[in-house]
Amino acid sequence: MKSIPLALAGLTMSAPAALAQGAKSIDQQVNEIFAASTGWFVSAIFAPLPGTSFPWIVLWLVVAASVFTVYFGFIQLRGFMHSIALVKGDYSDPDDAGEVSHFQALATALSGTVGLGNIAGVAVAVGIGGPGATFWMILAGLLGMASKFTECTLGVKYRNEYPDGTVSGGPMYYISKGFKEKGLPGGGFLAILFSIFCILGALGGGNMFQANQAHAQISGIVGDYPGWITGLVFAAVVFAVIVGGIKSIAQVTEKVVPFMGVLYVTAALIIILVNFDQVGWAFGQIFAGAFTGLGVAGGFVGALIQGFKRAAFSNEAGVGSAAIAHSAVRTKEPITEGYVSLLEPFIDTVVICTMTALVITISGQLMIDPETGNYLVQDGVIQTVGGTSGVALTSAAFATGFSWFPYVLAIAVILFAFSTMISWSYYGLKAWTYLFGEGKTTELIFKIIFCIFIVIGAAASLGPVIDFSDAAIFAMAVVNIFALYFLMSVVKEELASYLGRLKSGEIKKFAH
Numbered sequence: 001m002k003s004i005p006l007a008l009a010g011l012t013m014s015a016p017a018a019l020a021q022g023a024k025s026i027d028q029q030v031n032e033i034f035a036a037s038t039g040w041f042v043s044a045i046f047a048p049l050p051g052t053s054f055p056w057i058v059l060w061l062v063v064a065a066s067v068f069t070v071y072f073g074f075i076q077l078r079g080f081m082h083s084i085a086l087v088k089g090d091y092s093d094p095d096d097a098g099e100v101s102h103f104q105a106l107a108t109a110l111s112g113t114v115g116l117g118n119i120a121g122v123a124v125a126v127g128i129g130g131p132g133a134t135f136w137m138i139l140a141g142l143l144g145m146a147s148k149f150t151e152c153t154l155g156v157k158y159r160n161e162y163p164d165g166t167v168s169g170g171p172m173y174y175i176s177k178g179f180k181e182k183g184l185p186g187g188g189f190l191a192i193l194f195s196i197f198c199i200l201g202a203l204g205g206g207n208m209f210q211a212n213q214a215h216a217q218i219s220g221i222v223g224d225y226p227g228w229i230t231g232l233v234f235a236a237v238v239f240a241v242i243v244g245g246i247k248s249i250a251q252v253t254e255k256v257v258p259f260m261g262v263l264y265v266t267a268a269l270i271i272i273l274v275n276f277d278q279v280g281w282a283f284g285q286i287f288a289g290a291f292t293g294l295g296v297a298g299g300f301v302g303a304l305i306q307g308f309k310r311a312a313f314s315n316e317a318g319v320g321s322a323a324i325a326h327s328a329v330r331t332k333e334p335i336t337e338g339y340v341s342l343l344e345p346f347i348d349t350v351v352i353c354t355m356t357a358l359v360i361t362i363s364g365q366l367m368i369d370p371e372t373g374n375y376l377v378q379d380g381v382i383q384t385v386g387g388t389s390g391v392a393l394t395s396a397a398f399a400t401g402f403s404w405f406p407y408v409l410a411i412a413v414i415l416f417a418f419s420t421m422i423s424w425s426y427y428g429l430k431a432w433t434y435l436f437g438e439g440k441t442t443e444l445i446f447k448i449i450f451c452i453f454i455v456i457g458a459a460a461s462l463g464p465v466i467d468f469s470d471a472a473i474f475a476m477a478v479v480n481i482f483a484l485y486f487l488m489s490v491v492k493e494e495l496a497s498y499l500g501r502l503k504s505g506e507i508k509k510f511a512h
Contacts, residue, residue, distance in 0.1 A: 042470075046474070061319075065147045072495065087102050104253070106326075108249055110257050110348065114257065114348050114352060118314060118353050118356060122310060127384065127393060129289075131282065132287075134286045136290060137349060138354060151320055155169045155170055156327055170320065178486075190479050195434045199431045199432055203449075212457045213413070215231070217391065228455055228458065256419050318480060319473060320476050322344060326340070365386075365400070
């Protein structure tokens with residue numbers, strides 16, 4: 001989730017000088033204390049492989065995605081069209097157990113992954129690894145589709161279904177129940193560990209970071225003002241949505257996600273069409289840069305590392321978070337949600353991230369040496385017009401088409417942040433209820449805590465807290481993927497059974 005250094009915006013912006021100084025010292029104290037106590041954990045999760053700048057956690061995700069791709073016979077390719085049919089509702093029985101449709105489950109999960117990483121994170125990847133990073137980003141996204149297929153199938157298979165029609169599912173359930181079913185030890189402990197990481201990740205990376213960056217983008221346009229105001233507005237709107245549970249969240253995300261996706265992709269397409277004569281050259285830069293580096297710092301390896309990092313951090317394939325949202329789907333066939341979920345990395349990484357990379361590449365924001373044809377690199381970063389990076393680079397690239405496009409981008413950032421928060425509130429809630437039990441009071445306590453953290457995130461500069469929560473999100477992947485290796489045979493059995501019944505005609509399309 002975290003993709004750029006925090007644009008810190010706080011309560012101190014318009015407060016009296018004395019209060020500002022006091023708040024600043026408090027922030028510094030929090031930063032120092034938290035960094036000192038948790039820095040080892042952050043360093044361990046994001047540590048690079050010996051002799052490289054490649055984080056081991058990214059390799060952990062990419063290797064798993066590759067294993068699942070081969071194990072399930074490239075399911076992301078041969079099952080793609082069936083996935084679309086399922087999302088359309090061709091095989092949906094409204095009487096099946098569950099709370100949301102296939103489309104709503106996909107929209108909810110997408111709202112948790114399509115976010116600032118698609119806008120700012122891609123800019124960072126291209127700024128360091130060059131356009132060639134886009135190729136490896138697409139490849140990692142395609143591989144990640146198999147990871148989503150695996151974890152979301154298990155999410156539905158081992159979910160808890162309650163008499164009132166509600167459900168709870170996700171890695172904590174399929175780890176504990178799946179391990180017990182197979183007679184494997186340690187399932188309960190791993191499920192608790194996953195839940196703890198999920199709650200921490202939801203409060204930080206899925207909440208405070210989003211509020212912080214949304215405030216930074218808004219204040220950058222309308223001018224400085226106290227961050228707590230942004231936080232209160234977001235908290236009120238988010239609470240109004242999440243208090244109604246997954247059905248309420250799904251009703252919002254099924255409208256917001258398509259809108260924000262179409263808004264962003266349309267804006268990108270307009271820029272691409274305006275610079276249509278540059279599209280062929282841009283794809284040439286992407287393919288050539290993927291294998292040569294085109295003079296970028298780190299060359300081929302640098303492009304590969306940046307592409308894989310951005311895909312892994314953007315679509316969260318293997319993290320297990322999406323399995324929580326997909327578990328709420330109305331179906332009696334777990335494998336159907338595996339099919340639906342594999343569309344997620346495709347939309348998130350292959351489509352939206354690629355659009356961002358293309359816009360940046362063809363906009364002329366990356367500076368090229370006219371004599372050598374190589375990108376101008378300083379301190380390992382490509383020089384840009386105006387020295388922009390991250391979300392500012394993406395904004396500047398969009399502005400090359402029309403000067404008012406950064407305002408469209410600002411709307412996209414706000415929607416991305418909002419949708420990410422409401423999705424991660426559900427992920428954190430399900431981890432919370434797994435640890436502390438189901439019940440309206442238990443759920444309300446978490447929802448209030450979650451909304452308080454929105455205000456804190458928008459108003460304070462808590463960099464190490466965000467770093468820690470991001471590390472917690474990827475610590476979820478350590479636990480989740482470890483469990484998936486033991487449980488992927490269950491998915492294969494489900495797949496064989498489903499395909500057999502589909503071929504025989506036992507599973508039919510429903511008339512709607």
